[in-house]
Amino acid sequence: MVQYKCLRCEKIIKNEYIKRKIRCPYCGSKILYKPRTVSATVKAI
Ligand SMILES: [Zn+2]
Numbered sequence: 001m002v003q004y005k006c007l008r009c010e011k012i013i014k015n016e017y018i019k020r021k022i023r024c025p026y027c028g029s030k031i032l033y034k035p036r037t038v039s040a041t042v043k044a045i
Contacts, residue, residue: 007031 008029
């Protein structure tokens with residue numbers, strides 16, 4: 001399942017909303033990005 005994240009309000013947007021228009025349903029921002037998986041964001045200390 002593909003999930004996008006809003007660059008402005010940082011809310012997770014389901015793929016269902018993007019099928020019609022690429023826009024954040026919460027704040028109306030058109031800038032969305034794919035957040036990386038949790039495993040990829042682990043920092044090597
Ligand atoms: Zn937003």
